[in-house]
Amino acid sequence: MENTNTQNRRSFLKSSMLAGGGLMLSFSWLANAQAADKMAAMNLPDQWNELNGYIKITPDNVIKIICPNPEFGQNVMTSLPMMVAEELDVDWKNVVVEMGPHDNVKLGMQFTGGSNSVRMYWKPLRNAGASARQMLIEAAAQTWGVPASEITTQTGVLLHSSGKSAKYGEMASKAATIPVPKEVKLKTPKDFSIVSHSKKNTEGVKVVTGKPLFGIDYKVDGMLIAMIQHPPAFGMKLKSFDASQALKMPGIKDIFSFKLYYDGFEQGGFDTRTSNEMIAIVGKSTWEVMNARKKIKAQWEPTGDIKETMMGRGGKREVTIPGRLETTSDQLALMAEYGKKPAQQLRKDGDPETAFINAALVIERTYNAPFLAHNTMEPMNFFAHVSEDKALVAGPLQAPGWMEPTLSKILNLPADKIEIQMTRMGGGFGRRAYGQYVYEAARISQRLKAPVKLIYTREDDMTYGIYRPMYTATYRAALDANKNLIAFHVKGGGIPENPIHANRFPAGAVDNYLAEAWEIPSNITIGAFRAPRSNFNAAAEQSFLDEVAEAMGKDPIAFRLDLLKRAKENPVGKNNEYDADRYAGVLELLREKSGWDKPENKGKKRGVAAYFCHASYAGHVVDIVMRDGQPYVEKVTSAIDCGIVVNPDAAKNMVQGAVVDGIGNAFYGALTHKNGAAEQSNFHNYRIIRHNEAPKEIDVHFVQNDIDPTGLGEPPFPPVFGAVANALYKSTGKRFYNQPFSSEMSKS
Amino acid sequence: MAKYSLKINGKTQQIDVDPSTPILWVLRDHLNMTGTKFGCGMAMCGACTVHLDGTAVRSCSLPVSAVGKQAITTIEGLSADGTHPVQKAWIEHDVAQCGYCQSGQIMSATALLKTNPNPTDEDIDNYMSGNICRCGTYLRIKEAIKAAAQK
Incomplete structure (x- = not known):
């Protein structure tokens, strides 16, 4: 038995009877997905526009919610089902979560990455939960011969004012025959009882008992x-x-x-x-x-x-992969050489060339970062x-x-x-x-x-990786005689991909702005690495802004807030990607929670950075102390605006993890080459941050608002690098321009 | 090939393998006990940690021929339902992200608490630094160890 309700070309809900009775609800994933346009831009096949998932309710009242997206520690097997359960109105304790099979027709894009899972499924999943609830109410109304409007639900039970009641399971088979409602009303955030309330990892027990999950x-x-x-x-x-x-x-x-x-x-x-x-x-x-x-x-x-023939953005193209056997020192020299050549202009506002000529002071700094291996613990x-x-x-x-x-x-x-x-x-x-x-x-x-x-052995995994690219960028700032920032220029490149996000802060906040990029082809394979490109930009740009603020005699947070005020009130240029208010909100929260305006404790030095990516805003204040003559990140205060936080304790875990990951990669992460071969092959020579190097405290704060959720897995990661670099400057008196910082320290 | 009789989680298991075979692969390939994880194969990451007569060892670098009569305990041997105090603390603090390293972390933590029932932060740092967590759950691991110590 099947009822289909076509709402529009890309949106449909479908109910059907489970074998043995009960309700199964499939639904469109992308009906209201904000990311739909982005997906189209990624050249995804058309069939992925119609994407479905499942809720299953059996007659014996088992509520099964299928998680469509693969789990890699971002906790989607908990957060996505929470969104369904919220609107379905069931007792979370009774929900069974199961990883779905691969089925792009029924279960959607099923892509884990790009900090997409929660934000993409926020509305479709809640719609599904609410629709199923509405159908159960209708089924009860028909069974009992009462108006549906007189029936309410309470954690998996249908209730009528006459005292009649039934568990969802009892009405599930009948509900499967009810037409899917055209419209459903979703809860407002203040009425949430599952979403925004911390729930433990649905696979937590299996993890700690060593079950074969991987x-x-x-x-x-x-x-x-x-x-x-x-x-x-x-x-x-x-x-x-x-x-x-x-x-x-x-x-x-x-x-x-x-x-x-x-x-x-x-x-x-x-x-x-x-x-x-x-x-x-x-x-x-x-x-x-x-x-x-x-x-x-x-x-x-x-x-x-x-x-090779590549099919990608912009269609089919032939590319030549150079055969040279690369060595890191040569790569660095080549990047320096390319950095001096003319590059592709990505964005230009005002007249940056003239502004730099007329400047009273020009600050120019170059930042470098190496290839990074992902080093997932499971090879x-x-x-x-x-x-x-x-x-x-x-x-x-x-x-x-x-x-x-x-x-x-x-x-x-x-x-x-x-x-x-x-x-x-x-x-x-x-x-x-x-x-x-x-x-x-x-x-x-x-x-x-x-x-x-x-x-793969660890050696296979590390020496033949699909690495974070090697990046460089030169930043220039022009100040007038009154120390006002009048022009900003970034020119960046990489092997084999450039890092530049031309329309991000401080674009939009400076009258004269120029962003340029270049790339060096290579046979070393690269790919996405937690917050691609952003993970370098936030290090370079946020370090540079710190230096500019210092030259202007401004507090680093106040300086950023001034720029954001400008970007909000009188934005420069078009296509600015970020929301200046949300960006500023994170900085304000950070200033308050870190006690930024209070004097630093003796021996403790602070650095700040904030960044926008994956539709969210994240910033950190890093406190560094010297320990045995070495800088040690003792405490980090984090502020995040990712809209509504679906699973707060797990979200906090994710941010803390991103901070630890960021500190580790900033200090130690590097994959270098000699004659084409990776020079690091296992954890004896590729250093990963360990227990004793992690901060004692990571104090995480979320901006409280009712904005639909945005990304969280990636956004807190990039600004860690910049905040560490800025705190290192305060504690050592030296600016750090080359990652990993531990190598630069040992050279100085 | 050689025959070995191993005491694992209180049970005696017979296997016939090359004497150089690490306990990690005996467990995973021959006994189908996959809770003990492969991470690096050179005792640098701790994902494969098991107990040998109560002491934490890296099973990827422990040949079967070296075990003799010593008792092996794996993550499966703590409890099958998560009721061991350290497992409970891990669940209570919702420690895991990807979870892959956690059986090794739990085995190290359990061995630590056996010899040092009330470890300081520094004790925990020192003892646990052989166990890498790429997701960065170190702070929660520390909280969980301290909570388990109270039990």
Whole structure:
């Protein structure tokens, strides 16, 4: 039985009977999604515009809410179901949350990334909850022969003034026959009893008891273990190999080389791959495969320049990937050289050239940041079982909908014959939006016609990463004789991508403004890393603004507030991306909560930074003390405006984590190269922040408002870098321009 | 290959593996106990932490041949339902983000509390610094350890 209610082209709700009775409600995900326009801009296939999810209520009153998006620690398996449960009006204790299968028609885009989950699903999920509730009320009204208007709900129970009552489950089958309401009324935030009330992680018990939640834990009978020997450096490829000794090792089934993509394959934006031909080692157990792998004798040779066909923004294009074997010192020299050349103009307001000529003082500073490895604690891995006519793949991934078309092409199977299961991810940070390891597992399974789990070692994961790009930017500020800021110029570039967000603060706040960018092609693979580009900009720009404020003789927060006042009252130029009021609000809250205006305690030095990204506003005040002669971030005060906070305690956890991550990467994060090979391979030489280096206290404050939720996973991360740099200046008297700061410290 | 009889979580388990096989892979591949995690393979991250006669060890670097009669305890051995005081503290403080490192963190914390029932912040920092959390949940881990210490 099925009722469909078409509201408009992109929006429909559908109810149906569960097998064995009960209500199942599917609904449009994107009916009211603010991000719909952004998705279109990302060139997503049309079919993703109609996207659905599920609520299931069984006759025995089990309320099951399906989480569409893969979980990587951002807590969507709790926050998204909370939004449904709020409007459905059920007891949270009775809700069972289940990770959904991959189904872009029924469950939506299912993309974890871009701080999108909560903001994209905020209205559609609440609509679904409210619609189901309304249908249950209607079902009860018909059953009892009373007007629907006389029926209310109370945490999963339907109540009538006559004293009649029924649990949702009792009315669920009847509700499935009720037409889906055309319009439903959503609660106002003051009436929320689940949303904005902290709920514990729905998988918390499973995590602490070691249940097999993660991709690496996936196992089926007869499953083989595979590892891959990639080339030893970017710019190298397989020439030949001898596996005769390795094949004699115990437990080894097969060793072979294979190509990931066929010749002429058109790469989508998330098909980034580190190399195209590799050696697979397959055997019965991980340790046996690891040992056999060491016995392979492989010869490698330079790739030379490679021509590739890319499908991305702006359609199909041919690109040449340079074959050079890169070394970090050369990369830095090349970036410095490019920084002096003319670049592409991204935005210009007023007459910056003249303003700089007429300036009484010009401040110019250059900032550099290295490649960063994601280093998810769970290394890349994936399960695949590919047979003649179908494929099952399962494991940790952020974007199943982007990987399915590629799997379909490289396996030569129709998309509907490919089943993708999403496990919990042991971290993502952007890395698992790229499907190379998924495709590798599928290719290996296809060849062996057997179930296979591919596992990367930490060394594989780190040395053949899809890194945060290497970035640089030169900032210039022009001050007039009265120390007013009259012009601002940023010129930035990177390997192989530039970091510039031309329409962000302080664009809009300065009369004469220029943003320019350039890029250096490279064979080192890069991709999204928690708050892409922003994670560099916030470090560079926020450090620079601190220096400008100092030159102007202004307090760093007061200086930013002055600029924001200007941007609000008399904005310069067009397309300014940020809301000056919300930006200022975060700074004001930060000033209050950090005690910014009180004198610093002896030995404690402070730095501030605030940044806008993923539609949210975040700032930090970092307190540094010297400990054993080394600067130590002892306390951080954080202020965030991400609109309504769905799950406050988990949100606080996320912000604290972003602060720790930011401090760690600012001080220690770096992936360098020598002749194309990564110089760091494991945690002995890639330093990750540890317990004793984390602050003693991270005091998190959210701006209280009723604005629909905006992003949270990424926004608190970027400004940490700037706040750390500014506090370091206060405590050491030295400005830090090059990440990681620990390296710059040891050089000074 | 060689036969070993291992005492794991109070049960005796028979396995036939290469003597160099780390306990991590014995647990994960041969005994299907996947609560103990692979993170680095060189004892640098602590994701694979188990107890050997009550002492925290990195199972990725502990060959099966070195275990002998010593008793192994894994995350599954604390409790299957999350009722061990340290697990309870983790749930109470909603520590986990991605959760991958947490079985190792919990095993380290449990071993710490065994020898030091009332650790200071500095004790916790020193003891726990071998366990990396990429999500940055260190502050909550510390709170949870202090809460468990009170139980």
